[in-house]
Amino acid sequence: MEEVKKIYLETYGCQMNFSDSEIVASLMQDEGYEICEKSDEADVIFVNTCSIRDNAEQRVRRRLRELKSVKKKNPFVKIGVLGCMAERLKQQLLEEEETVDMIVGPDAYRDLPALLDKVEDGQKAINVILSTSETYADITPVRLDKSGITAFISIMRGCENFCAYCVVPFTRGKERSRDPQTIISEAKALFADGYREVTLLGQNVNSYSWEENGRKINFASLLERVAEVDPLLRLRFATSHPKDISDELLKTIGKHHNICNAIHLPVQSGSSNILKLMKRNYTREWYLDRIAAIKKYVPDCAVSTDVIAGFCSETKQDHQETISLMREVGFDYAFMFKYSERPDTLAQKKLEDDVPKDVKSARLQEIIDLQQQLSHESNKNDIGKTFEVLIEGSSKKSKEFLMGRNSQNKVVVFPKESYAKGDYVHVKITGCTTATLMGEADPLF
Ligand code: 5AD
Ligand code: SF4
Numbered sequence: 453m454e455e456v457k458k459i460y461l462e463t464y465g466c467q468m469n470f471s472d473s474e475i476v477a478s479l480m481q482d483e484g485y486e487i488c489e490k491s492d493e494a495d496v497i498f499v500n501t502c503s504i505r506d507n508a509e510q511r512v513r514r515r516l517r518e519l520k521s522v523k524k525k526n527p528f529v530k531i532g533v534l535g536c537m538a539e540r541l542k543q544q545l546l547e548e549e550e551t552v553d554m555i556v557g558p559d560a561y562r563d564l565p566a567l568l569d570k571v572e573d574g575q576k577a578i579n580v581i582l583s584t585s586e587t588y589a590d591i592t593p594v595r596l597d598k599s600g601i602t603a604f605i606s607i608m609r610g611c612e613n614f615c616a617y618c619v620v621p622f623t624r625g626k627e628r629s630r631d632p633q634t635i636i637s638e639a640k641a642l643f644a645d646g647y648r649e650v651t652l653l654g655q656n657v658n659s660y661s662w663e664e665n666g667r668k669i670n671f672a673s674l675l676e677r678v679a680e681v682d683p684l685l686r687l688r689f690a691t692s693h694p695k696d697i698s699d700e701l702l703k704t705i706g707k708h709h710n711i712c713n714a715i716h717l718p719v720q721s722g723s724s725n726i727l728k729l730m731k732r733n734y735t736r737e738w739y740l741d742r743i744a745a746i747k748k749y750v751p752d753c754a755v756s757t758d759v760i761a762g763f764c765s766e767t768k769q770d771h772q773e774t775i776s777l778m779r780e781v782g783f784d785y786a787f788m789f790k791y792s793e794r795p796d797t798l799a800q801k802k803l804e805d806d807v808p809k810d811v812k813s814a815r816l817q818e819i820i821d822l823q824q825q826l827s828h829e830s831n832k833n834d835i836g837k838t839f840e841v842l843i844e845g846s847s848k849k850s851k852e853f854l855m856g857r858n859s860q861n862k863v864v865v866f867p868k869e870s871y872a873k874g875d876y877v878h879v880k881i882t883g884c885t886t887a888t889l890m891g892e893a894d895p896l897f
Contacts, residue, residue, distance in 0.1 A: 459485040460494035461596070464512055465502025467690060468624075468653050469535055471604040473500045474593030476534065476561050481594055483565050491522050496530045496568065501537035503619050505792035509537055516549045523551055530571050532556055532564075536623035540795075542580050552576075558609075558624055559583040582625035589634040592641070601844050601874050603647050605638050606630070607674065608654035613693065615720075616731045616798040617763060617791060620655055627655075629662050632674055639681045648842055648874050649686040652678065657689045658696040672701040679708040684876070686842060687711045688861070691718060694734050697742045702749035713750050714784075714861040717742070718758035722777030723770035726763055729803065736777060743781050754830075754860035756785035761819055762812030763791045764803035771815050778822055784830045784860065786823045790816050824886055831862070831884035838880045838894050839864065845873050864889045 459480050463473045476498060477487055488494055497519060502508040516533070523529055532554040533545055539557035546552055553571045556564060557580035567577040587609055595603055608629040611620045639650055652675070654660060660671040669677075671689075679687055687710055694717055705711045717739075721727055724735040746753050759774060778786070790812045793805040807815075839858035847853035847865045854868050856877075865888055866879050878897035883890040 456486045457484065457495045458488040458493055459496045459498065460488050460491045461498050461500065462491070462515070463500040465500070465504065465508060465536065467604055467651065468606065468609075468655065469500050469502060470596070471593065471606045471653050472535065472558060472561070473498075474596050474604070475588045475591050475606075476500070476564065477594035477596060478591050479561055479564055483568075487594065487596075491519065492525060494529060496532065497522070498532045498534050501533055501535040503536035503540045503623050503794070505789060506794075507792065512537055513549070516551055520551050530554065530568065532567075532571075534558070534561070536619070539580050539582070539623040540619060543578060546576050546578065554578065555580060557582060559586045561588070562586075583628075584626050585628055587628060587630040589630045592638070599844050599873070600646055601842065602649040602651070603642050604651050604653050605635060605642075606653045607635050608657065608660050611655040613656060613733070614731060614798065616729060616803065617760065617794065619794040619797060622796055624655060627659065629654075629660050632662055632664065632669055632677060635674065636677055636681065639678050639685065643682050643685045646874060648684060648876075649688065650678070652687065652689040654689075655691065656693045656696065658692045658698075658701060670700075671696070672698065672704045675701070675711060676704050676708065679704075679711050683710050685710060686859075688714065690716050692716060694719070694732075694739050694742050697745070699745055699749065702745055705753070706749045712861065713753040713859045714756070715746060715750075715753060716756045716758075717746075719774075719777065719781075720758060720760050721763060721766070721770065722774035723766070726766055726770050729765065729799075730760075730763060731798065736773065740777070740780065752860070754784040754862070755781060756787075756861070757781075757783050758787045758789070759819055760789050760791050761816040762807035764799055764805055764807070766791075766807050766815075771818075775818065775822060778819070778826065782826055782830065783823065784862070785827055786819075788816060788819050788823060828884075828886040831886065831889055834862070834881045834889055835884060836881065838878050838897055839889075839891075841866075841877055841879045843871055843873050843875050843877060858889070862889050863887065864891060866891045866893055869893060 501512045530553045534556045538555045554577040559582050560579035563579045570577040610625045610627040612627045658671045662669045841856040841864045843856040847855040878894045879891040880894045881889045881891040
């Protein structure tokens with residue numbers, strides 16, 4: 453009997469990449485491969501990569517060099533680079549990284565079996581063709597997250613916003629939405645399998661758009677349809693662009709208990725001058741107006757953001773505007789980055805990366821310190837409140853405690869008692885750190 457071939461998948465970058473790896477796993481299982489947990493047991497290793505900042509790429513490069521030792525032990529192992537770095541660097545990556553056998557861009561995963569055949573024949577293989585229509589709508593992802601409670605559903609791909617700093621429109625191609633029927637079927641199947649939370653994913657998730665029998669379905673109407681799958685299936689979505697946060701969408705969130713009250717809304721900068729250079733298509737005032745609308749229609753909504761420190765020509769005054777905006781909004785959480793110039797982007801071609809390294813670092817540190825404070829304040833404000841928490845599993849620190857999230861996406865830890873994964877439980881908050889809420893189940897709530 454022939455031994456079953458094994459594949460090891462390693463994923464870097466955003467949630468979209470993790471979701472893509474689940475599609476790749478599905479395609480490979482159909483080819484008879486088994487997913488394995490260790491790189492040195494594998495016949496094939498796929499590294500699904502990220503190009504968003506230079507340090508993300510450097511990390512992958514170091515990992516590819518490390519994989520040399522795996523190839524030394526097992527010269528037959530084949531290594532494929534998938535995702536954004538594959539798309540950005542193409543052939544160049546084959547030339548620069550000798551361990552790599554194949555390069556596959558984010559829209560070419562259906563070609564993996566054919567590419568692997570080529571590699572088995574001793575050749576190098578590459579497919580980085582971007583598509584205007586591929587959504588992998590018919591593929592049922594193999595869920596790689598083992599919780600069995602939360603899952604991703606990818607609803608659109610690509611991005612055409614061309615923000616001046618961003619490489620994604622080049623690595624992930626044109627924006628395209630997925631057939632809503634396939635999205636709803638996927639949500640129903642997940643619920644039937646015991647999942648209780650899905651996150652709808654897209655690079656610009658709220659610009660989702662589909663036409664069905666002459667009727668337009670926008671993101672708000674899609675969200676509503678998925679919310680109707682079952683009241684016990686919670687919904688989240690990421691990532692939203694401020695230009696597309698409509699009142700209609702906010703009203704839909706406010707109307708449905710199972711659409712979580714948490715919006716990730718990257719601001720990038722608090723200065724309208726910088727936002728203009730970034731080509732974000734909104735001003736500071738527009739962003740603050742959208743925050744006011746969130747508070748109006750979804751009063752207890754948590755808001756998180758992304759911030760870039762030290763974009764081209766950013767002055768001390770611009771930076772201070774970012775700081776003041778963060779204070780004014782009082783973000784619950786933030787991802788914060790130093791600007792990293794990316795090849796071929798508008799900023800790289802037209803603007804100068806002129807904020808000195810040490811100034812960038814100091815500004816980023818100030819932003820991080822402020823966010824720590826804001827997150828802590830936001831958590832302290834929750835002490836005494838009771839939240840509905842969906843239990844995801846044991847707490848990392850102790851089996852005697854459970855961990856879950858409230859609607860606002862905050863991690864809540866509380867004593868296990870007789871509760872179990874997948875249960876909804878009301879938890880009264882009694883304490884917190886900057887990252888976690890602690891409490892006790894309140895069965896009488
Ligand atoms: N440099 C730094 N941060 C970046 N991001 C995107 N491109 C860059 C870049 N060139 C950040 C943005 C985006 C998040 C996913 O990554 O904040 O929202
Ligand atoms: Fe990284 Fe962006 Fe690609 Fe996601 S889409 S992997 S964040 S470059």
